[in-house]
Amino acid sequence: MRFIIFLFMMLASSVNAERRELILSSTTSTQNSGLYDYILPMFTKDTGISVKVVAVGTGQAIRIARNGDADALLVHHRPSEDIFIKDNFGKERFDVMYNDFVLIGPQKNKTKFETLSDFFIKAKTTSLFPFISRGDDSGTHKKEIELWNIFTNSKPKEKWYIEIGSGMGAALNMASATDSYTLSDRGTWLSFNNKGNLEIKWSGDDIMQNPYGLILVNPAMFPHIKSKYAKEFANWMISPKGQKAIGEFKVDGKQLFCPNAEKEKKNRLLACPAN
Amino acid sequence: MELNFNSVSFRQNGDTLLGPIDFKIKFEGITNVLGYNGAGKSLFLELCHSMIQPTYGSVYWNGHSARDTKNLRGFIFQHRVTLYRSVKKNIALPMQTAGWNKQLIKNRLEELLFMANLETKSNDPASTLSGGEVQRMALVRALATYPKMVIMDEPTSSLDPSATTQFEDLISNSANSGVKFLWATHNINQAKRFANDIIFISDGKVSEISEAKNFFKKPSSINAQNYIKGL
Amino acid sequence: MNATFHLISSGDAILWDIVALSLRISLSATLIAAFFAIPIGTALAMGRFTGRKVIIMFSSSLMALPPVVVGLAIYLLLSRSGPLGEYGLLFTPTAMIIAQSVLIFPIILALTTEAVSPLEKNYRRLLNSVDASIWFRLKILIVDARFSIFTAVLAGFGRAIAEVGAVIIVGGNIAGSTRVMTTTIALETSKGNLELALALGIILVMLAVGVNSVMHIFKSLGQKYHGVLR
Numbered sequence: 001m002r003f004i005i006f007l008f009m010m011l012a013s014s015v016n017a018e019r020r021e022l023i024l025s026s027t028t029s030t031q032n033s034g035l036y037d038y039i040l041p042m043f044t045k046d047t048g049i050s051v052k053v054v055a056v057g058t059g060q061a062i063r064i065a066r067n068g069d070a071d072a073l074l075v076h077h078r079p080s081e082d083i084f085i086k087d088n089f090g091k092e093r094f095d096v097m098y099n100d101f102v103l104i105g106p107q108k109n110k111t112k113f114e115t116l117s118d119f120f121i122k123a124k125t126t127s128l129f130p131f132i133s134r135g136d137d138s139g140t141h142k143k144e145i146e147l148w149n150i151f152t153n154s155k156p157k158e159k160w161y162i163e164i165g166s167g168m169g170a171a172l173n174m175a176s177a178t179d180s181y182t183l184s185d186r187g188t189w190l191s192f193n194n195k196g197n198l199e200i201k202w203s204g205d206d207i208m209q210n211p212y213g214l215i216l217v218n219p220a221m222f223p224h225i226k227s228k229y230a231k232e233f234a235n236w237m238i239s240p241k242g243q244k245a246i247g248e249f250k251v252d253g254k255q256l257f258c259p260n261a262e263k264e265k266k267n268r269l270l271a272c273p274a275n
Numbered sequence: 276m277e278l279n280f281n282s283v284s285f286r287q288n289g290d291t292l293l294g295p296i297d298f299k300i301k302f303e304g305i306t307n308v309l310g311y312n313g314a315g316k317s318l319f320l321e322l323c324h325s326m327i328q329p330t331y332g333s334v335y336w337n338g339h340s341a342r343d344t345k346n347l348r349g350f351i352f353q354h355r356v357t358l359y360r361s362v363k364k365n366i367a368l369p370m371q372t373a374g375w376n377k378q379l380i381k382n383r384l385e386e387l388l389f390m391a392n393l394e395t396k397s398n399d400p401a402s403t404l405s406g407g408e409v410q411r412m413a414l415v416r417a418l419a420t421y422p423k424m425v426i427m428d429e430p431t432s433s434l435d436p437s438a439t440t441q442f443e444d445l446i447s448n449s450a451n452s453g454v455k456f457l458w459a460t461h462n463i464n465q466a467k468r469f470a471n472d473i474i475f476i477s478d479g480k481v482s483e484i485s486e487a488k489n490f491f492k493k494p495s496s497i498n499a500q501n502y503i504k505g506l
Numbered sequence: 507m508n509a510t511f512h513l514i515s516s517g518d519a520i521l522w523d524i525v526a527l528s529l530r531i532s533l534s535a536t537l538i539a540a541f542f543a544i545p546i547g548t549a550l551a552m553g554r555f556t557g558r559k560v561i562i563m564f565s566s567s568l569m570a571l572p573p574v575v576v577g578l579a580i581y582l583l584l585s586r587s588g589p590l591g592e593y594g595l596l597f598t599p600t601a602m603i604i605a606q607s608v609l610i611f612p613i614i615l616a617l618t619t620e621a622v623s624p625l626e627k628n629y630r631r632l633l634n635s636v637d638a639s640i641w642f643r644l645k646i647l648i649v650d651a652r653f654s655i656f657t658a659v660l661a662g663f664g665r666a667i668a669e670v671g672a673v674i675i676v677g678g679n680i681a682g683s684t685r686v687m688t689t690t691i692a693l694e695t696s697k698g699n700l701e702l703a704l705a706l707g708i709i710l711v712m713l714a715v716g717v718n719s720v721m722h723i724f725k726s727l728g729q730k731y732h733g734v735l736r
Contacts, residue, residue, distance in 0.1 A: 023597060032697050037681070054597055054678035068586035069596050169696030194698030222586055224594065326634045350635035358629065359650050369636040 021050040022229040025062075025070035027139060028167045030212070031055030033099075033187025033256055039245045043236050049229050057167070059137035065089060065215070068222030072230040073215040076139040076185075081213045090215040091227070096237050097246050097257040098211040101143055102186050103202040104172065105129070106179040116205050120151035123181075127160045130180040134171050135163030143210065144183040150207070172198070185210060190251040211260070214238075238262070276302045276337060276423055276455055278323065280481070283332035285318055293318045293479045295332065300472070300484055302424065305450055307466040307487070308459040310476035311502060316459045317353075317428050319476055323457060324350050324426045346373060349417025351427040355409050357401040362393055365401045366416045373420050387415040390445065407438025414445055424455040432461060443469070463503060467491060475499050521702070525709060528686040531599055531673070532666035535606035536614075540659045543611050547618030547658075548647050551626045552640070569612035573671030580605040581675050597678040602686070605672040610662040617658030622651045653728025660721045667713060 030036065031053060040051045054064060058075050065073040066089050073090070075081065076098075084090045103119065111128045113119040123129040134141040148155050155161075162180070164170060168188040175182040176196035184192075189200070214234055219227040236242045238261035246259045277299065284294025293315045300306075310316050321327045322334055325341035325348075334341035336348075349369070358365050366387055370380045388394045391411040396404065404412060410430050417425045431439045446469070450456060460466055466473065470487035477498045483490070494500050550558060568576075582588050584596045584604075595601045626647055633643055648655065670688035677684035679693060687706045694703040 028696075031681075052597065052678075052680045052683060054680055056678075067588075068591070167696050169698060173696075173698065188697075192698045194700065224586065224592075324635065326631070345637040352631065352635075356632045358632070358646070359625075368632075372636045372638045372642055 019050075020048050020229065021052055022071040022226045022233060023052050023054060023069070024072050024074060024233070025054050025056075025064045026074040027058050027061055027076065028055045028169075029138070029140060029185045029188045030074065030076070032167075032169065032191060033185070034191055034251060035187065035246070035249050035257060038249045039242070042245055043233065043242070046236065046241075047232055049232060051233065057136045058139040058142070065217050068217065068225065071217055071226045072233060073217060074212060075215075076210050076212045077142050078211065078213065080142075081215060084215060089218055089221055091218040091220070092216045092234070094214045094234050094238050095260050095262060096212050096214045097243075097259050097261075098209055099186050099257045100203060100210050101140065101183055101208045102189055102200045103181065104175060104184050104189060104198050105181040105201040106175075107197045107199050109179065109181075113202075116147070116202055116207070117151045119202065120147060123160075124152050124156060124158075127158065130160040130178065131156070131162070132171050132175045132178070132180045132182040133161060133163045134168065134182075135165045136167065138167075139210070140168060140183060140185055143208075147183070147207070187251070187256045190254060190256060212257075278302065279335040279338075280322075281333050281335065283322065283329040283334060285322065285327070286330040291479065293322070294329070296481050298481055298484060300474070302455045302457070302472070304471035305446070305456045305458060305469045306472045306474060307470040308457065308474045308476060309461075309463075309466060309499075309502065310459075310482075311498075314476045315479045316476050319474075319481075320350075320426050320428050320457065320459055324348050326350065346420065347423045349420075349422040349425040351410070351413045351417050351425065351430045353429040353432055355406070356413070357404075357409065360401060361398050362401050362404065362412055363388070363397040365412060366419060369416060369419045375420075383419060387419060390418075390448070391415040392441075405438070407434050407441060410434060410438070410442055411445060414442065414449075418449060418454065422454070424457060425449070426457045428459050429461060430458075431465070463505075475502075521705065523682075524685055524687055524690050524706065527599065527684075528667060528688070531602050531686060532606060532663055534603045535610060535666050536659060536663040538603065538607040539611040539614050539662055543614035543662075544618050544648060544655055544659075545644060547615045548622045548626075548644055548651075550615070550619045551622040551647070552643060565612040565615050568608070569616065573609055573669045574675065575671075576609045577605055577672035577675035580608065580672070584676065596676065597680060597684060599677070599684060601676040602673045602684060605676045606666045606669070609669065609672050610666050613665055614658050614662040617661055618655050621654030621658055622647050625651045651728075653724050656724050657721050657728070660717055660724070664714060664717045667717075668710065 026036075032055075036051075036053050040053070044050050054061070054070060056064070058077055058080065061073060061075055062080055062084060064070050065084070066087075073084070074096070081090070081093060085093055103116070109129070111122070113122050119129065123131060133144055145155055162174075164174060168184055169192065171182050172184060172188070172192050173194060174180070176194060176198050179197070181201070186203070214237055216227065216230045216234060217225050219225040237246075243259035243261055246257050247255060249256055279299045280296045283296045285292050308316050308319065318327075322329055323341075325334060325345050328342070336344050358368065363384060366384060367380050370383060375383075384397075388397050391414065393408060393412060396408070401409065401412065413430070414425070431442055434442065443465070446456060458469070466487070473483070473485060473487050473490040474481060475483040475490070475494070475496070475498075477496065483495050483499060485495070490499070491503065494503060546561065549555065550561065580601065581596065583590050584593070584601050585591055586594075586596070595604070629643075629647065629650075633646070638646070668688065670692055673684075673686055674689045674692070677686070677689065679685055679689045685693075687710050691703045691706050691710070694700070694706075
């Protein structure tokens, strides 16, 4: 009998404490870049609010927010974000930052291509560029599909195109092990510790920009949402202090994210060097 | 103590193993149950105790349903039947199920251990006891809660003569203090020495109930006659 | 490899925090699951009662589910959009404890029944002859089969501490609050941080070896005291 009471107390204690914390649903690539480990402690120090980050694939991150299991959503796929707002799950959206995607490939594959378009077309027609796709509906995956569609009208179905249904790290591991190409976000690439024989083959085009949106989950849909804390978080992220922190975050001495909140765009106070 | 079997029969898997049986008997002292193997002695004893229930009919003790008066009868099995615990804890079992308090149990244990001559072994695991010791333990266990009757299913079958004698002494002592015994045995000599009455079981039926001296002089069935002669 | 062992021996705080959380969650889940599974498992060994077949069916189906499926089911239950959403349990260690309890309950149940059955057979006639109540039988069977039952509980713990599918879904693998050994191994591997992943893997293996050794000891202790062959 005492044990049942103990059990109950254990469950109850984690239920009700009105802790100053919010749940942020975001993506594995953002988490793995290390950005959150850098800026979140600053936010907590300023406001006393702690941020619990649930990092999953983009699709799952959005789904979690749609279930009301997160108080804010930070992803990088504009079309999905717009649908989220349109369906009334999001109250407000903020531009926060952008980074970019890079084309990764094996050092020993010296096959040349002139433009990004050239790469995708050559990939389809010559099978000289075996490709690993994340295939997991993540932001990176969606961008990759977008590129195939824009340059070659369709997603490849041939044997040299492998969809693994996994995260960026798994894709990079596999690209390294099989001397294949893949599309990665720069953040994960820079902090990836198993680069092996891989290198950046292409980057910098406008189309490879990867903008991030921070959305506050709509408290009208889910009454328990910690909208106050979420709003404070958004305010901090777009504030000069937050934007500066984002820009200052470096991996291997290189800046990863370019802050681009509305106010910041106007002020152009923080330079975003060409990567 | 009066036992009444009212149209009792016991069936299993479609076979009638025992019954129908109708009789009344008033127990005095020690009653031995005799019969060939497979005649149904064990079933009969278990029905008397009410460890098992008849398929048809009812068993009554002193006019009360046997089920309601289980605690007045103890039982001893033929082979070692013990808990994987110490001798002390084994003997305490019926007192625990009867809800006795710790002090009562402790006191009674002392008496019982003395009776069974097992005082030095009270903390030993029951599994380390010899055959004779186990049956003595089983007997005092059956006597623990002052039952009116103890039912025994061939308790000395697997004991050597010396252990058998020790066990029989215990029976005599208990019987002298008023406990009645219903006792199945194959040992005719034993029955001749102890029995007040004999119940003879044959082919799943109570074939005969009579006073011992009459039974051994002149059993009423051929089966019984052969049995006594050892055929 | 050197980096791996250095991580373990230097008592790296994050590493040992993760180990501590793993132990806390899996131990709690084991206690909760055992609390229900031991008496029910013993009751199953004792014979027929209403609902016996339902319990066996439910438990076997549960045992056949892979951990991810159990995790998904608990997620749907605890999600704010789900039936138990109001308690806000998702993405907390409590949710992970619940998920693992559900996961290992059928294991402890089945092994307990298996452990108690031979003893129950052995004791039945004697307990019948002293008119023991159901509760008395339950108690005496659990106590006398305690070594084998403890082995069953250890098996449950071993399963809990090594699984990743259930806890990653209901816990969210949040840094500093719901990250355990298995989910960290998965994460660090995906980041290419093989040293940390390996360090945790080694600790996990040592734990598994430890648990198995204790199981062995208790099995033989049980045989010594009870002579019940398993």
